[in-house]
Amino acid sequence: MNMEEQMEQRLWDYIDGLGSPDEVSAVAALIAANLEWQRKYKELLQAHQLMAGAELEAPSMRFTKNVMEEIARYQVAPATKTYINNNIIRSIGVFFLLMIGGMLIYFLGQLQGGNGDSAPSPMSQYSQTLQNNLNKFNWGKIFSSTYMNIFMMINVILALVLIDMYLQRKRKEHSHH
Amino acid sequence: MTNTGLTDKEVISRILLGEPALFSLLVERYQNYVFTLVLRFTDSREDAEEISQDIFVKSFRSLADFRGESKFSTWLYTIVRTSCITFLRKKKLDTTSIDNERTLIQLENHESGFKANTIEQKSRYAMVNEAIRLLSPDDAQVITLFYQGEQSLEEIGRIMGLEPNTVKVKLHRARHRLKEKMEKYFSVEVSELQGD
Numbered sequence: 463m464n465m466e467e468q469m470e471q472r473l474w475d476y477i478d479g480l481g482s483p484d485e486v487s488a489v490a491a492l493i494a495a496n497l498e499w500q501r502k503y504k505e506l507l508q509a510h511q512l513m514a515g516a517e518l519e520a521p522s523m524r525f526t527k528n529v530m531e532e533i534a535r536y537q538v539a540p541a542t543k544t545y546i547n548n549n550i551i552r553s554i555g556v557f558f559l560l561m562i563g564g565m566l567i568y569f570l571g572q573l574q575g576g577n578g579d580s581a582p583s584p585m586s587q588y589s590q591t592l593q594n595n596l597n598k599f600n601w602g603k604i605f606s607s608t609y610m611n612i613f614m615m616i617n618v619i620l621a622l623v624l625i626d627m628y629l630q631r632k633r634k635e636h637s638h639h
Numbered sequence: 640m641t642n643t644g645l646t647d648k649e650v651i652s653r654i655l656l657g658e659p660a661l662f663s664l665l666v667e668r669y670q671n672y673v674f675t676l677v678l679r680f681t682d683s684r685e686d687a688e689e690i691s692q693d694i695f696v697k698s699f700r701s702l703a704d705f706r707g708e709s710k711f712s713t714w715l716y717t718i719v720r721t722s723c724i725t726f727l728r729k730k731k732l733d734t735t736s737i738d739n740e741r742t743l744i745q746l747e748n749h750e751s752g753f754k755a756n757t758i759e760q761k762s763r764y765a766m767v768n769e770a771i772r773l774l775s776p777d778d779a780q781v782i783t784l785f786y787q788g789e790q791s792l793e794e795i796g797r798i799m800g801l802e803p804n805t806v807k808v809k810l811h812r813a814r815h816r817l818k819e820k821m822e823k824y825f826s827v828e829v830s831e832l833q834g835d
Contacts, residue, residue, distance in 0.1 A: 474811055480792075509818055513786045516767040518671040519678050521688050526666045529695045533662060536696065538655060541703035 473503050477510050647711035651702060662699055669712065670695075672788055673719055679771070679779035680723040694722050713794045716784060720798055723776070766828050770821045778813035785810055 475481045476489040492499045569592075645653075647665065654661050673694055677687040698718050705714050771779050784790045784798065792803040792810070799806065821828075 470815070471811055474814065480807070509814065509821075512763060512767045513771075513782060513814070513817070515764050516771065516787060517764050518787055519675045519687075519768075520671050521674040521684075521691060525670055525674075525688065525692070526663050529666050529670075529692055530660070530663050532692060532696050533659065533699045536700050538659070538702045539700050539704075544703075 469499065469502060470506065473499070473506050476503075477507060648707055651705060651707075651711065654699075654702060659699075662695075662702075665698075665711070666695055669715055672712070673715065675787060676716065676719050676780060676783055677723055679783055680727060680776045682772075686726070690722055690726050694718050697722065709794065709797060710790075712788065713790060713797055716788060716790065716798045720780070727776075763828070766821070766825050767817075770817055770825060773820045773824065774813065774816055777809070778816055781806065781809050781813045782817060 472481070472485070472489055476486060476493075479486075481489065489499075493503045494500075645661075645664065647668070650661050650664050670691065674687055674691045677690045677694070678684070681687050681690070694715070698715055701718075705711065771782055774782070780799075781795060784795045785792075790798065792806045795801075795806045795810075796803045801809070
């Protein structure tokens, strides 16, 4: 920031009444003593007064009437906090934390108990054990099980319900207009 | 401001208690502010009126969410900003192209105005308004909120999702750019003003 910009910044703060009392009196003294500061202050103050007095634009005469006709179709919606239950959000958070924690404990337990005496580096030992465990794991057993089919079925039903709700809401909005 | 003796918060409480007709008081109080702010984002008065109407409908519907922690105007201007940004996204216009386009249109109008009739003097404040419209929507919005919207730096920060210090810097830069525009495109009026 050059000298002129600094001077402008300090003068704008002075005009806006933003500086500390010390800064305000310092700038006031500079304006009183220095012609350059005086000239700049006058220029900025003029710009400030112009901006403060700039006219507001007005919409058409019927604007209020139009808005009131439009809102007559609606009601004030209930406050967000009344239908978002914080306990439910907290419960979901706790559920996920427990899931992640449980999985971590399970995997760490597997890593510690899986390998024995030969590997020198702990990192390579862990990755080797993890690889072995993953290889041993029978994924086909899960993906072909009845539980998996039930789970997928529930997901499909939930998706259909959500699509139905979305389409109904769309239709309602459309009928409003 | 409409002279009813009721503060914004009192009006809102009564609307929430079942007097929706009182919402017209808020519309009358803030329609010019909202309309001016929206015009900082679009050059079309028709679009601005439609967006402003939509803003008031949205604010009516979510009035129960106004907790009274800030001024009603600050809360309303937050809706103005998000609605205008959504409008710009929908129109797939970027702010730079608007700025350039707007500068060209305004300049053409200004020059043709001078050619057609130099006797008709624009009011000083109308000139400032024209110069503000030459700025980018962001700069124009900061200046409008600070000067016409009577919002503090903290309140502008809340509306724009920025720290008050960042708003201060933005305001300073916006004023600097406004001054440049005025000196560049309204040099005659500015020198007249300085001669006063």
